[in-house]
Structure formats: structure tokens, C-alpha cells
Amino acid sequence: MAEPFHGRFAFFVGADGRAHPVHGAALGLNGDAAARLAGDKDYAAKVLGYAGIQVPEHVILLAGREPGPSLNWAREEAGFPIWVKPNEGHGGEGVTQATDLTALKVALGPLRAGGRHVLLQAHQPGRELRVMVLEGRVALSYERVSAEGKPKNLSQGAEVKAVEMHPDIAALAVRAAAALGLRWAGVDVITPDPALSDAVVLEVNAAPGLDAYAAATPENWAQARAVLGAALEALEHSNQRLADQAG
DSSP states (O other), rough: OOTTTTTOEEEEEOOSEEEEEETBBBBBOOOOOHHHHHHOHHHHHHHHHHOOOOOOOEEEOTTSOOOHHHHHHHIIOOOOEEEEEEESSTTTOEEEEEEEEHHHHHHHHHHTTTTTOOEEOOOOEEEEEEEEEEEEEEEEEEEEETTTSSSGGGGGEEEEOOOOOOHHHHHHHHHHHTTTTTTEEEEEEEETTTTSSSSSSEESSSSSOOHHHHHHHHHHHHHHHHHHHHHHHHHHHHHHHHHHHOO
């Protein structure tokens, strides 16, 4: 049952008549703490690193802090190109690639003016995969392809491409979701070749959307519907277990 004007808020009503709130792509499978952890790109990367999962090198430029040390890191250690991202955000919002120091300063301007914490992330060459993880297993995966220097995000114009993943990449995505305590996650993986096991976790989304993926082809629509159906079934079953334990 969706809110009629904007469609961002809804209730999923299970077979038992219980109503489970859904907000946008957040289905309610993930706990608040895990979702907030995944939403902080800097800290999530640290937690993944603690778990032995390779992530791109990065620095965080906190709102109101002098950018000098971060600019020095970009120029002297990371090198260019470099990605500039709001530390908290999704859908590719505010993400740009800077190819030199001047472009980096320009990219930082609006984010710092808006009081945002900014993540500077070293460029990781390779192909980008989105791996959807549900309850410790891979439910769906695909490659995201975009023009050079553009964010590989479907809402920002990237295209969907079918891909055969190496089992080690699937296992890496499952590990990344588990490290952040997520039952439902979109794990973004950079790899030189999906047939190889050498891969880096770019970030993890606790409320992954499937709108753009589903709109690409009728086959994608059917796959997205099946995955979301499985996720909602998992939500219903887990809440039923909680109700049974409380009773």
C-alpha cells in the first residue's frame, strides 16, 4: 500500500496481515545502526579494512577544516584522477572526478559551502560490479558501464551489462555486507576482470535501489521484481520470528 502522491512511503502487508513500513529503497531489513554505518563512507571503509577487505585509499575532509592536508595527499600520494564524494550520500549525488589540483578545488567548493564532509578517494581502475546481497547470498549482480570519468551509477546515466562473476567476488560481496551487519545490501566492487578474483570493495549501500536496473529491459524488470519479492518475504519472516519470540 503506497502513499498516493509521491510513492516514497509504503506498507508491505504480509500474509498474516502485519504491515511493515517501507521508505524508498529502504525495506526495513537492516537495523538502524548498520544502515547508518554503511551510510558513512569513511567509517564504513575503515570497518571493511578491519575485516581484511581491500578498499581504495582515501582521506576524509571534515566540514570546516582546512583543505591543505587533503590537497597535499591528493597531489603527493594518491595522484590524479581522484574521486570527490559527499561522505554521506547515494545515487551518485555530488560525485565528481578531478583530473588535476585545480579541478579538485573546484569540485570541493559546493560541497564545502554546503557544510558537507567530503571523501577524497583514489581512482581504482577496472570494471565496476553491483552485487546485491540478501541474507548472506548473492541475489543479483550486474556490471555498470559509463563514459570515462563519469560516476558508474545508473541514476547518473550508466548502463547495465550482464556479467559472469568469479565465485571469489561473490564471496567478497557477502563478506562486505556481513562486516557492516547488513542483511540486504548493494555492494560495489571494482575488478580488473570479473573472471578474476582480484577485487576491491568501493562502497556498500544499505538501501540499494533497483528502479534504473528494472527499467533497462523486460528481463531486468522480472529479475528485479523477483529479488524484491524475496527481500520482502525475508522481512515478513524475520518479523514473524520476532513476534513469536515476544509471544
